[in-house]
Amino acid sequence: MVYAILMDTTKCTGCRGCQVACKSWYELPPEKTSLTASWTNPPDLSSNTWTHVRLVEMGEGEGLRWTFYRWACMHCDDPACARVCPTKAINKFAEGPVVIDQSRCVGCRYCIQACPFQIPRRDPEAGIVYKCTMCPDRITQGEKPNCVETCPTGALEFGEKDEMRAKARERAAKVGGYVYGEKEVGGTSTLIVTVEPPEALGLPKVPMETSAKWVTDMLASSLGLGMPVALALGAAYYLKERREIK
Amino acid sequence: MNPAWGWPVAFAIFAAGLGAGAYLVSAAALYLWKGRWEKVARVGVYLSGPAIALAALVFILDLGRPDRALNVYSNPLSVMSVGAWLLTATSVLAIIHGALLWTGRTARRLYALGSPLAFGTAMYTGFLMGILLPKGLWYTPALPWLFLASSLSTGLAAVGLLGLEDGVMKRLEGDHALLLVLELALVALYLATTGFPGALITGPLAFLFLGGVLVLGILVPLLYSLYALRTEALNRAALTGTFALVLLGGFLLRYSILMGGQL
Numbered sequence: 403m404v405y406a407i408l409m410d411t412t413k414c415t416g417c418r419g420c421q422v423a424c425k426s427w428y429e430l431p432p433e434k435t436s437l438t439a440s441w442t443n444p445p446d447l448s449s450n451t452w453t454h455v456r457l458v459e460m461g462e463g464e465g466l467r468w469t470f471y472r473w474a475c476m477h478c479d480d481p482a483c484a485r486v487c488p489t490k491a492i493n494k495f496a497e498g499p500v501v502i503d504q505s506r507c508v509g510c511r512y513c514i515q516a517c518p519f520q521i522p523r524r525d526p527e528a529g530i531v532y533k534c535t536m537c538p539d540r541i542t543q544g545e546k547p548n549c550v551e552t553c554p555t556g557a558l559e560f561g562e563k564d565e566m567r568a569k570a571r572e573r574a575a576k577v578g579g580y581v582y583g584e585k586e587v588g589g590t591s592t593l594i595v596t597v598e599p600p601e602a603l604g605l606p607k608v609p610m611e612t613s614a615k616w617v618t619d620m621l622a623s624s625l626g627l628g629m630p631v632a633l634a635l636g637a638a639y640y641l642k643e644r645r646e647i648k
Numbered sequence: 649m650n651p652a653w654g655w656p657v658a659f660a661i662f663a664a665g666l667g668a669g670a671y672l673v674s675a676a677a678l679y680l681w682k683g684r685w686e687k688v689a690r691v692g693v694y695l696s697g698p699a700i701a702l703a704a705l706v707f708i709l710d711l712g713r714p715d716r717a718l719n720v721y722s723n724p725l726s727v728m729s730v731g732a733w734l735l736t737a738t739s740v741l742a743i744i745h746g747a748l749l750w751t752g753r754t755a756r757r758l759y760a761l762g763s764p765l766a767f768g769t770a771m772y773t774g775f776l777m778g779i780l781l782p783k784g785l786w787y788t789p790a791l792p793w794l795f796l797a798s799s800l801s802t803g804l805a806a807v808g809l810l811g812l813e814d815g816v817m818k819r820l821e822g823d824h825a826l827l828l829v830l831e832l833a834l835v836a837l838y839l840a841t842t843g844f845p846g847a848l849i850t851g852p853l854a855f856l857f858l859g860g861v862l863v864l865g866i867l868v869p870l871l872y873s874l875y876a877l878r879t880e881a882l883n884r885a886a887l888t889g890t891f892a893l894v895l896l897g898g899f900l901l902r903y904s905i906l907m908g909g910q911l
Contacts, residue, residue: 482780482782485725485726486726486727486728486779486780487723487726488719488720488721488722488723488726488728488729488732489716489719489720489722489723490722490723491719506716506719506722507712507713507716508711508712508713508714508716508717508719508720509711509712509713510711510712510720510728511652511653511712512726512728512776514652515652515653515777515780515782515783515910516780516782517782518781518782520782524652524712525712528712529711529712529713530712530713531712608782609781613781616779616781616787617779617781620775620778620779620781620787620788620789621775621779623789624774624775624778624789624790624791624792624793626789627789627790627793628793631793631796631834634830634833635830638826638829638830639680639826
């Protein structure tokens with residue numbers, strides 16, 4: 403069974419329960435932060451903060467609008483991070499989670515470079531990389547991920563992917579909004595329902611193709627370039643030799 | 649966010665390319681350039697093994713957990729794993745090749761094995777970065793070929809810097825010019841095919857890229873070589889100076905592209 407997390411931004415009150423639940427389940431240390439003009443705190447994900455709630459404000463005065471949303475790993479169907487990982491430390495579970503095995507990770511940061519959503523973070527002390535796991539230890543026991551379990555408003559839901567997709571579409575149609583994560587990078591196990599366009603929330607603009615496609619396309623076109631490059635070099639060499647012989 | 653890969657990675661990519669380029673220059677000296685430069689062939693092989701091994705060492709030390717470095721051989725679908733195998737195989741082979749040359753054997757047949765490995769070593773870093781669509785500046789089919797061209801020019805420059813007889817140095821000028829023309833063409837192709845050339849041309853890296861890579865690293869050495877080709881005499885100091893500039897340009901090329909993709 404493939405699962406997905408549904409994040410309905412129209413129901414999120416920004417209580418940060420999911421953020422704390424994640425810290426609590428994985429016993430992640432607190433983060434030193436400072437007071438800023440933004441409500442979002444900590445301001446970004448880190449090796450110790452695998453999920454956080456973001457507030458985005460748009461417009462001014464009477465037109466002021468805002469959206470809260472939980473931000474964490476999207477758990478791609480075809481994860482670029484796992485594809486490029488040289489150690490096979492990153493694996494996609496059949497149930498949906500994309501998980502880093504910290505006992506194998508060497509801290510090369512290739513996954514950080516490859517992730518279209520800028521999720522994985524390196525711990526400067528441990529030298530290795532961390533991110534949201536989608537709680538495989540919980541979901542294989544029939545439980546929800548801890549962030550979903552904690553959500554008091556129903557903004558976060560967890561369930562069978564097809565069912566979550568149907569729900570997300572229905573909700574987006576009702577509020578006249580969008581579903582982010584359904585088609586992005588060929589599909590993910592996170593569906594974000596938003597009234598505002600995804601760009602307005604700062605959700606990364608990513609290709610709709612899977613990483614398999616964009617990687618193999620580039621390998622193929624690079625190798626295809628080889629022929630003209632070799633011909634050009636050969637011709638230049640020939641001309642130069644001829645000139646030297648003269 | 650700090651760039652995930654910093655200058656040590658740029659240096660390792662540069663050193664691996666230089667070593668692989670020196671090996672290929674050595675093969676070219678023996679086969680294409682009609683054996684008249686046995687010295688070039690020797691120096692190229694002597695240089696390549698240690699340069700590639702140094703690159704591998706820097707890559708390992710740059711890992712968050714160097715003690716687990718052996719894990720990187722695990723995923724044949726990952727360009728980084730393939731690269732780890734290439735660095736290992738090429739450096740070991742080049743060192744064995746060097747040892748054989750040292751003991752007086754020619755070991756010509758080893759080039760048949762070493763040259764494809766050296767091509768792989770010079771180019772895999774271009775694939776490593778080039779396949780990453782989220783990094784717009786890197787995502788172009790030209791990157792592996794640009795790195796190959798730079799590997800050849802820095803390989804030749806490094807061999808030349810170690811000093812050879814006057815006659816050989818004089819002959820190197822032409823090959824030097826040829827490789828720089830190739831590199832210039834690939835820089836142009838690279839800039840034309842990348843989605844975000846602005847990062848290198850107008851952004852904070854423009855000074856390094858335009859001044860360091862294009863002018864100092866390619867145009868000045870190229871113009872000097874073209875000028876020198878018209879004269880009979882060898883100006884050793886000037887030629888050596890342009891070789892040093894090519895090495896500087898080769899490093900800055902890797903550095904500016906590596907950083908530019910992570911802005």
